[in-house]
Amino acid sequence: MNWTWFHRLGSPKWFYGISGRWLPLLIAATVLLVCAGLVWGLAIAPADYQQGNSFRIMYIHVPASFLAQSIYISMAICGVVGLVWKMKIADVALQQSAPIGAWMAFVSLLTGAIWGKPTWGAYWVWDARLTAMLILLFLYFGVIALGQAISNRDSAARACAVLAVVGVINIPIIKYSVEWWNTLHQPASFTLTEKPAMPASMWVPLLLMVLGFYCFYTVVLLMRMRLEILRRESRTSWVRAEVTRLTGRKK
């Protein structure tokens, strides 16, 4: 197997170049998917027979929850890559993912609470799914705080990578909490093996929103990583040239 692509990914300059080419495409996909998903989901999709219109909050809640978990898994993978291959770009990706993931977890908890009041009768219940999700939010806070608190870049990278890798144990707990224990939160409406527990007119816009959120995450992550790379590599000649090109004046 040829590993050159993997090692090339570790080069900040190469990454900066290639991500710059992908960004416009990803931004276009994000705008298209999220707009289509929002209009379809909030205006066109039929109301639910029990919950009426309040079920529409799932078009934000479900993608945000998916993302909150996926981002953590991707951070754990970056952590492993950073620890094993000592790739600096993995640390950049890990650090820059954490705030996005924290926001997604927050949005998921907030929309869940707003939906919970009319549907369940309570904003918050200490059930296994909700509590595990709250722990995920705190894990994100932990990674952010750890990254900021240690001034030595290499030590901070190692500490954050270990926390990200260890914290990934929480993800299967979130996923299976609704099956292992009695919870107020309903089980998953979507599985890879069975057909969704709702008609296509409801799940197609949801699928668009989920894909749109993934594109959105990629866009924000790439933008944040590019900025961080320019900051970290500010002494190299290619970054100086790039900054001069972007600002149009010499330093």
Place this chain on the structure above:
Amino acid sequence: MNPVRKKRLIIILAILSGMAATVGLAVFALSENINLFYTPTEIAAGKVPADARIRAGGLVKEGSVQRNEDALTVRFVVTDGDADVTIEYRGILPDLFREGQGIVALGRLNAQGVLVSDEVLAKHDENYMPPEVSDALEKTGMLKHYEATQESKK
């Protein structure tokens, strides 16, 4: 992969599996406490601590809801198919409360084995459908059948 990296990868995997085992055991030990509610079968079997506030969860039995004429008190039976528990509640029920709906009630068991509850939460299932579909199912009498099959699938 060079030996140094291989070693580091093995160490990480070892730490991760150790942590997973620890958390797994902790979660297993706590599993009684992590359950949000007791099922009527568990209550009937006496697995419930006496004189403690507990949550009971199950489906509201068909035809069991009795409303008091001049107060907000409601009595209904919650079942899981094997056992029943009677619940007495004073207050406003959530919108989704109806016969056949899954609910969770918080309260204390009294001497007669009735759960005197001060909070009732409706549990929503994972199924969504447009009102026209549910109306059509209702007309043909298939809605109950549909919900029963969804319930038995779990």
